[in-house]
Structures are given as structure tokens and as C-alpha cells.
Amino acid sequence: MKHNHLPLLQLSNLEVTYLSDLSQADTQDFISVQDVSFDIQEGELFALVGESGCGKSTLINAVLRTLNPPGVISGGQCFFLGSDLFQITESKLNQLRWSALSLVPQSAMNALNPVLNIWAQFQDVLEKHDQQDLSLKSSMSSSQIEQPSEQELRTLVVETLELVELSADVLKLYPHELSGGMRQRVTIALALILRPKLIIMDEPTTALDVIVQHEIMQVVLRLRDELGFSILLITHDLPLVLSLADRVGIMQKGKLLKVATPTQLLLEPQIDYIAQLIHASKIPIPKALNSKLTIESALPKHQAKTVTLKAKNLVKIYKQKSFWKSTQKTVLQNVNLELYQGETLALVGASGSGKSTLARLFMQMEQPTSGEIYLGEKRLDPKKVDRAFKTQIQMVFQDPFGALNPIHTIAYHLQRPLLIHQVCTAQQVRAQALALLESVGLSPAHEFIDRYPHALSGGQRQRVCIARALASRPKLLIADEPTSMLDVSLREDLLLLLQQLIQEHQLSLLLITHDLSTAQALADQVAILDQGKIVEQGLTTEVFQNPQHPFTQRLVKAIPQTPNLSASQNLREDQSV
Amino acid sequence: MSYILKRFVLYFLAFCVSLILNFLLPRLMPGDPVGTMFARFKGRLSPEAMDALKQSLGFSGDSLLDQFWAYLHSLSQGDLGLSVAYFPTPVTEVIATGLWWTLWLAGLSVLISFIIGTSLGILIAWRRGSWLDQSLPPLFAFLGAFPYFWLAMLLLWVFGFQLDWFPLRHAYGDDLEPSWSWLFISDMFRHAALPALSIILATLGGWMLSMRNTMITVLGEDYISLAQAKGLSSKQVMLRYAARNAILPNLTAFGMAIGFVVSGSLLTEIVFSYPGQGYLLVQAVRAQDYPLMQGLFLTITTSVLCANCLLDLLYVLLDPRTRSSS
Numbered sequence: 001m002k003h004n005h006l007p008l009l010q011l012s013n014l015e016v017t018y019l020s021d022l023s024q025a026d027t028q029d030f031i032s033v034q035d036v037s038f039d040i041q042e043g044e045l046f047a048l049v050g051e052s053g054c055g056k057s058t059l060i061n062a063v064l065r066t067l068n069p070p071g072v073i074s075g076g077q078c079f080f081l082g083s084d085l086f087q088i089t090e091s092k093l094n095q096l097r098w099s100a101l102s103l104v105p106q107s108a109m110n111a112l113n114p115v116l117n118i119w120a121q122f123q124d125v126l127e128k129h130d131q132q133d134l135s136l137k138s139s140m141s142s143s144q145i146e147q148p149s150e151q152e153l154r155t156l157v158v159e160t161l162e163l164v165e166l167s168a169d170v171l172k173l174y175p176h177e178l179s180g181g182m183r184q185r186v187t188i189a190l191a192l193i194l195r196p197k198l199i200i201m202d203e204p205t206t207a208l209d210v211i212v213q214h215e216i217m218q219v220v221l222r223l224r225d226e227l228g229f230s231i232l233l234i235t236h237d238l239p240l241v242l243s244l245a246d247r248v249g250i251m252q253k254g255k256l257l258k259v260a261t262p263t264q265l266l267l268e269p270q271i272d273y274i275a276q277l278i279h280a281s282k283i284p285i286p287k288a289l290n291s292k293l294t295i296e297s298a299l300p301k302h303q304a305k306t307v308t309l310k311a312k313n314l315v316k317i318y319k320q321k322s323f324w325k326s327t328q329k330t331v332l333q334n335v336n337l338e339l340y341q342g343e344t345l346a347l348v349g350a351s352g353s354g355k356s357t358l359a360r361l362f363m364q365m366e367q368p369t370s371g372e373i374y375l376g377e378k379r380l381d382p383k384k385v386d387r388a389f390k391t392q393i394q395m396v397f398q399d400p401f402g403a404l405n406p407i408h409t410i411a412y413h414l415q416r417p418l419l420i421h422q423v424c425t426a427q428q429v430r431a432q433a434l435a436l437l438e439s440v441g442l443s444p445a446h447e448f449i450d451r452y453p454h455a456l457s458g459g460q461r462q463r464v465c466i467a468r469a470l471a472s473r474p475k476l477l478i479a480d481e482p483t484s485m486l487d488v489s490l491r492e493d494l495l496l497l498l499q500q501l502i503q504e505h506q507l508s509l510l511l512i513t514h515d516l517s518t519a520q521a522l523a524d525q526v527a528i529l530d531q532g533k534i535v536e537q538g539l540t541t542e543v544f545q546n547p548q549h550p551f552t553q554r555l556v557k558a559i560p561q562t563p564n565l566s567a568s569q570n571l572r573e574d575q576s577v
Numbered sequence: 578m579s580y581i582l583k584r585f586v587l588y589f590l591a592f593c594v595s596l597i598l599n600f601l602l603p604r605l606m607p608g609d610p611v612g613t614m615f616a617r618f619k620g621r622l623s624p625e626a627m628d629a630l631k632q633s634l635g636f637s638g639d640s641l642l643d644q645f646w647a648y649l650h651s652l653s654q655g656d657l658g659l660s661v662a663y664f665p666t667p668v669t670e671v672i673a674t675g676l677w678w679t680l681w682l683a684g685l686s687v688l689i690s691f692i693i694g695t696s697l698g699i700l701i702a703w704r705r706g707s708w709l710d711q712s713l714p715p716l717f718a719f720l721g722a723f724p725y726f727w728l729a730m731l732l733l734w735v736f737g738f739q740l741d742w743f744p745l746r747h748a749y750g751d752d753l754e755p756s757w758s759w760l761f762i763s764d765m766f767r768h769a770a771l772p773a774l775s776i777i778l779a780t781l782g783g784w785m786l787s788m789r790n791t792m793i794t795v796l797g798e799d800y801i802s803l804a805q806a807k808g809l810s811s812k813q814v815m816l817r818y819a820a821r822n823a824i825l826p827n828l829t830a831f832g833m834a835i836g837f838v839v840s841g842s843l844l845t846e847i848v849f850s851y852p853g854q855g856y857l858l859v860q861a862v863r864a865q866d867y868p869l870m871q872g873l874f875l876t877i878t879t880s881v882l883c884a885n886c887l888l889d890l891l892y893v894l895l896d897p898r899t900r901s902s903s
Contacts, residue, residue: 061802064806066805096808097805098806098808105799105803110800111803113800113818114800115822116817124807125807128807128809128810129808
């Protein structure tokens with residue numbers, strides 16, 4: 001890194017304010033980002049890390065001047081290629097946008113216009129930007145000054161798509177016809193098409209599963225080496241950042257706490273918050289293992305384990321009947337599982353591997369095509385749905401924001417299962433609900449019970465969901481990615497809570513996840529699901545230390561390394577190879 | 578492709594059902610419509626004409642199935658029988674004129690209302706918070722709160738009666754013969770102005786508000802920010818990215834509104850004595866003109882089906898996501 005050069009982007013004293021609504025007297029202006037200054041050198045990967053709501057996304061929108069009202073840039077300068085982005089006219093800015101400064105947005109799922117095909121979305125940006133400029137930058141040798149023809153533009157687009165390992169076929173497709181990973185690659189190709197100097201990447205991989213995440217980051221880093229652009233990477237994935245970034249900026253509550261290299265951060269994480277972030281992203285391996293050990297040693301070693309749930313040769317085939325023909329899709333093939341009392345089984349697999357379908361079968365939301373499910377000794381009758389079984393199996397959903405009905409209070413959410421499953425009488429129901437809240441750590445419970453879901457944070461909502469699942473005193477809890485929507489710093493607490501509850505109530509937990517580090521931390525056993533088949537199953541420690549199946553090996557390799565110096569060094573050496 | 582075929586099959590089935598219902602309903606009605614009807618014609622019609630009328634209505638004493646085949650047969654010849662209220666004009670002819678005027682009046686005003694309302698919706702959503710956005714929605718909510726026939730009467734009284742700017746009734750002046758002359762066409766416009774205005778004023782707000790609301794949701798989508806970051810002009814972001822997506826739900830509503838067009842904006846037509854479908858329908862009910870009613874119901878259901886079918890096809894063009902859902 002040559003620091004004697006002028007930085008590519010220099011942001012100083014940025015302040016963004018969300019103006020109060022004039023029609024409502026009691027609202028106040030809210031300063032979302034305050035006094036943020038940093039610079040980005042040419043070719044540098046600068047990462048911004050922080051929890052959601054810390055102002056990261058606001059910051060990028062400010063830099064790109066795409067803030068939506070009522071947000072306004074209330075102070076600061078942003079020098080980019082010699083001009084202040086906050087001062088130049090809209091048309092000057094529109095010239096710089098994309099040709100020099102492009103964006104890979106968060107959630108590629110919604111970043112592409114659903115009614116235009118991929119080609120059209122490349123075309124409009126190509127047509128918009130300076131054609132002369134383009135022909136200079138393109139790899140085509142011709143020195144024409146006239147506008148490049150559509151054929152030439154197409155060649156350029158195809159070349160760029162090849163960079164992200166996509167074929168030209170995607171051009172005529174529409175966004176909904178592509179998988180999440182492909183869409184993300186399209187947005188990266190789109191960001192690269194004009195060969196910009198700086199690409200802002202806003203959580204480019206969070207929506208994807210681990211394997212794809214890993215692959216995409218590899219592609220991005222390779223392209224940076226080839227094309228020499230700078231990256232401003234916004235993320236909350238600290239391990240990834242610590243292993244890849246040149247410098248890291250840590251944000252909290254709209255302020256930039258510190259800018260440092262990953263090595264500096266790890267050696268001396270002076271600020272508590274940073275230490276906390278680093279700690280949280282490691283996921284509670286040591287603690288979890290410790291408590292597990294004590295439990296195991298407290299129990300007699302050779303005690304026979306009680307089977308809570310058993311799946312035998314489960315098959316699920318979806319039949320799609322269209323008007324003339326019917327097609328079949330096998331989602332689960334011969335799945336066998338055993339889940340013991342007081343234990344956690346992690347079901348790990350990429351998206352689309354059938355994890356959620358399996359959970360739906362256990363919940364009796366759907367019936368298996370063939371195969372048997374046993375709860376304890378009794379077999380689930382596929383013909384009729386038995387309330388007694390439903391009482392014993394409960395579920396915690398992925399999205400705590402969608403899982404609670406916004407028009408009802410927390411009390412309502414907890415009291416209904418208590419009454420439906422006849423856990424207690426109507427007189428005791430409120431006391432029971434309070435006790436449930438206390439048991440999930442929402443204390444003092446009377447402060448929470450009459451609130452509505454919107455008045456709780458994501459972590460608190462997920463706790464309410466867990467309390468709700470516990471209300472019917474189930475034997476088995478199914479948790480579908482219970483922490484994936486939460487900030488890293490909250491995950492640890494929630495996972496510890498789950499673990500504590502399992503031990504207290506001697507529950508079985510089926511943990512569905514694509515995050516191996518969570519599985520590693522919490523589960524006694526893991527089962528790896530790939531394309532509807534369980535490819536590997538066994539004790540967590542064994543599976544992770546000695547993965548047998550190639551798919552498992554790929555998964556284990558894709559776990560971002562726990563941030564320590566040697567690991568980050570290794571990963572970077574991987575890149576340069 | 579199979580999606581379109583499937584749609585066609587579905588609409589054809591719906592059409593068959595409407596045919597059967599249309600045939601059965603008068604025959605299932607309580608009381609004896611034939612008796613009441615014929616009682617009114619005693620002495621006014623020759624016995625042969627009475628027989629022909631009975632025949633044309635299918636009250637021939639044959640079995641229901643035979644009657645149905647006869648009904649289908651005459652229908653395929655475009656023969657819906659003779660109107661009672663406008664005797665002896667064939668029903669098809671009566672409906673044809675009514676349909677024309679309704680399409681002209683209601684079709685035009687719904688189209689204008691849709692276009693203006695949707696454009697305004699796009700604009701005020703794009704400039705949300707501006708004075709335009711603050712003032713237009715309440716104004717049109719206020720206007721939309723009036724029943725539209727009341728609005729029609731108000732317009733009629735102010736602009737027709739008091740100020741005498743526009744004619745009070747009918748689709749064209751009584752002293753004119755329908756022709757493609759400049760005089761006649763300008764007269765048509767003058768006669769259509771007030772009723773059209775009343776429909777437009779009453780419905781515009783709905784289009785505008787629904788478009789504004791979807792538009793604002795769409796403006797929050799990531800692809801809008803991306804389009805802005807791409808450096809596209811605001812016109813392009815507004816129309817090609819935002820409005821292009823936001824208009825889809827509005828189009829569905831438009832398809833239903835077309836149904837409203839053909840059934841005639843009943844009360845408006847009555848207030849202005851405008852000889853459209855709605856006016857005919859009232860005449861038919863008053864005169865217990867069963868053949869005309871049957872014919873009207875058939876045209877209404879058929880045109881609603883056609884409009885929706887066309888819209889479905891348009892949807893396939895506009896929203897690629899429907900194409901693969903088959």
C-alpha cells in the first residue's frame with residue numbers, strides 16, 4: 001500500500017440527520033451518523049463493521065447520495081477523485097456514479113428490477129454512461145470514438161459475467177429465475193461493468209449460505225487483484241473481515257470508534273465494544289463445551305439414552321400437477337434420525353437441502369410420502385393430526401419479527417398456548433406467563449408482558465418466541481435458524497439460553513442451521529443434509545475434526561476461521577495462490 | 578405458453594357457466610313472467626307475434642334440454658329475440674346502440690381517470706412530502722366521498738341548469754342524426770362532458786391513492802436505490818424502475834373497472850338520461866323485458882370475461898414472474 005498517494009476516497013466529519021416530522025410536534029431530529037472520517041487508498045479493502053442500526057447503511061447511502069427522505073447529509077465532505085461528492089451537481093454526480101463508484105447492494109434478492117431481464121439492467125447503465133469513456137475501458141482493442149454497437153456492449157457484458165463465473169445465458173433470464181448466489185454474482189458483475197475505481201459492498205454475502213458466501217468472496221478478491229479496484233466492505237461478519245481486510249473501521253451508534261489493521265485489532269482490542277464483538281463472533285465454544293462436560297460427568301456414563309424422536313426412512317416427494325403433466329420433486333430421501341432426551345441435534349445443510357421440509361414433517365404441518373416418525377414409543381399417525389403430539393413438539397422460527405402477531409400483546413402470545421394445551425387454568429394463566437418470561441431471561445417479567453411486539457428488540461422477541469414454544473411443556477423443540485436474524489453480539493446469549501433450557505427441562509433440541517459454528521457450539525450430534533440425503537451423522541466433535549463426506553469437508557472449509565493471526569495469514573496466502 | 582392456454586380454458590369454462598346461468602335464471606324465477614308479460618300485450622300483438630315471442634323466449638313446452646339447444650342455436654346466429662320495451666326491435670340491435678354509448682362514455686372516463694390518477698399517483702409518490710402530495714390526496718378523498726350520482730346531479734345543476742354551458746340530457750342533440758360529421762362529434766363531446774366529469778372526479782382519487790401507496794412501497798425497494806446509484810436519470814428511475822413495478826396491482830383493479838364500464842355507470846346514465854347499458858337495464862326491468870335483460874346480462878358477463886382475459890395476457894407481457902408460475 002502506497003500511502004504517499006492521495007487517498008481515493010476521503011470522508012471527513014460526515015453527519016447524517018433524520019429530520020423530524022413537521023406535522024408531529026413531539027418528534028426530534030435524529031442524528032444517525034456523527035463525525036465519521038476515514039479514507040480509502042487505491043486498491044485497498046476497507047471494511048466497516050458494526051451491529052445493525054449503527055449507521056453503516058446510512059453512511060453508504062450518504063456517500064452515494066441516495067438517502068431517502070427524511071434523511072439528509074447535515075455536515076461533512078466526501079472527496080472522491082478530486083471532487084466533493086456532497087457538493088457537485090446531480091448531473092455531475094450521475095456521471096461519477098457507477099462509472100467510478102459502484103455498489104453491490106445488500107440482499108441481492110431485491111436488488112434487481114423484477115420486471116426487466118438481466119440484459120436490460122446492464123443495458124440501461126451502459127447507455128447512460130459516457131460511451132467514449134466506456135470504449136477506452138473495455139478490453140476491446142478498437143480505438144473507435146463513435147458509440148460502441150449493441151454487439152460490442154454485449155461482448156463486454158459477457159466478458160464481465162465470465163469474471164464472476166456466470167454464462168451468457170443469464171442475460172435473457174429474469175431475476176426470479178436465478179438462485180440467490182447467481183443474483184449476487186449478477187450484482188457483482190453489474191458493479192464491475194464500467195470498471196469503477198471503488199466498489200461499495202453492503203453485506204454482499206449475508207443472505208447466502210456459507211459455501212456460496214465463501215465462493216463469492218474468493219471471486220471478489222481475485223477480481224480485485226486482477227482489476228485493481230478498491231472495496232468498501234460493509235458487514236457484521238467480523239471473522240471474515242479480520243481475515244481479508246486491509247483496514248477495519250468499527251462503528252457503533254453512528255460513530256466511528258476506531259480504524260486499525262486486523263492485526264492491531266486482535267493484538268490490542270482496547271475498546272470494550274471491539275473486544276465484545278470479537279468475542280461474540282467466536283461463538284461460545286469454550287463455555288458451551290465446559291458446561292456440556294460438567295453435565296456429562298454428572299450423569300452416570302452408561303445410562304441408556306431415551307429416544308425422544310425417531311425418523312425412519314422418511315421420504316418426501318412433492319408432486320406438482322400442472323394442467324397436462326405432473327412432475328415430481330424428491331425433497332427428502334430415506335432420512336433416518338434419532339434424537340435423545342436432553343441432547344441437541346444440529347441439522348446442517350445448504351439452503352434447499354430439505355432442512356425446513358424435515359422440520360415441517362416433524363411438526364405435522366405436512367405428511368411424509370413414506371416412512372415413519374416416532375415420538376417416544378408412539379408412532380405419529382400420518383392420517384390424523386394429534387393434539388397430544390403437537391403439545392410435545394414446539395417450534396422456534398427463524399424470523400422473530402414475523403413470528404409474533406403485531407396486534408397482540410406478549411401476554412396474549414404466551415397465554416394462548418397455555419390455555420390451548422390446558423397447561424393451567426384461566427386463573428393461573430397470567431402467573432404462568434410471567435414465569436415463562438422470567439425463565440427466558442426477560443426480567444422483570446411484568447415490564448414486558450403487556451407490551452406489543454414492536455416495543456421489543458429482535459433478541460427480546462426471539463426470547464418471547466422461545467417462551468411461547470416452552471409454554472406447552474414440550475419434549476422436543478425445533479429451532480429453525482433461531483439466531484440468523486440477530487446481531488452477532490446477541491447470538492451468544494441466546495444460544496446459551498437455549499442450552500440452559502435444554503438442560504433444565506431435559507428437552508431435546510433439533511437445531512436447524514447452515515451456520516456450522518453455531519452447530520459446533522451447541523450440538524451434541526450433527527447430521528449433515530445434502531440434497532435431501534443425510535450424508536454424514538455423528539458426534540459433533542468427531543464430524544468436525546474428521547469430516548468424511550466431501551460435502552461436509554467443503555462445509556467445514558467454508559467456516560470463516562476463528563480470528564487468530566495465523567489463520568488470517570493462511571487465508572491470505574490462499575488468496576495469493 | 579401453457580399459462581396462456583390455461584387461462585383461455587379457464588375463461589371459456591367461465592363463459593359456459595355464464596351462458597347456462599343466463600339461460601336458467603329466467604326459467605327458475607318464481608311467479609310467471611310469461612303470464613304477466615303476455616297480459617300486457619293482449620290486444621296489442623297479433624297471435625302470431627305472441628307465438629313468435631314465446632318461441633324466442635323458449636317457453637315452448639319442450640324439455641329444458643331441448644330449450645337449451647334451441648337457445649344455443651339462436652345465440653350462435655346472433656339472435657337474442659325481440660325486445661319487449663322497444664318492440665319490435667331485436668334485442669341485439671338495442672344492446673348494440675346502448676353498448677356503443679356506454680363504451681364511449683364510461684370507457685372514456687374510466688380510461689381518463691385511470692391515466693390521470695395513476696400519473697398523479699406516480700408524481701406525488703416521487704415527490705412525497707411536497708405541497709402537491711400534501712394537498713391532492715385529501716382533496717380527492719373529499720370528492721370521492723360523495724356518491725357519484727350526487728356529484729352528477731350537482732354538476733348537472735350548476736353547469737347544465739344554472740350556467741347552461743352543457744346540455745342537460747341525452748347523448749346527442751335531438752335535432753341531429755348520428756353521422757361522422759364534425760357537428761355531430763363535437764355535440765357528442767358536449768353531451769358526454771358532464772357525465773364523464775362526474776365519473777372522473779369520483780374515481781380519480783382511488784387510482785391516485787392506490788398508485789401512490791404501491792409506488793412508495795416500491796420506492797423503498799433495494800432495486801430503486803441501486804438504479805439511483807447506477808446514475809440513471811430520475812425520470813428513468815421513476816418510470817422504468819418504480820412505476821413499472823408499482824403499476825401492476827393498479828392494472829388488476831383496472832380490469833375490474835372495465836367490468837363496471839360495461840354494466841354502465843347506472844346512476845350517472847339515469848341522471849343524464851344517457852342511453853347506455855345502465856339506462857337500458859333500468860328500462861328493461863321497468864318494462865319486464867326479459868329478452869332484453871337476458872341479452873344485457875350476457876353482454877355484461879361476456880365483456881367482463883373478455884376484459885379480464887385481455888388483462889391476463891397483458892400481465893404475462895408486463896410481469897415476467899407470471900410466466901414461469903405455470
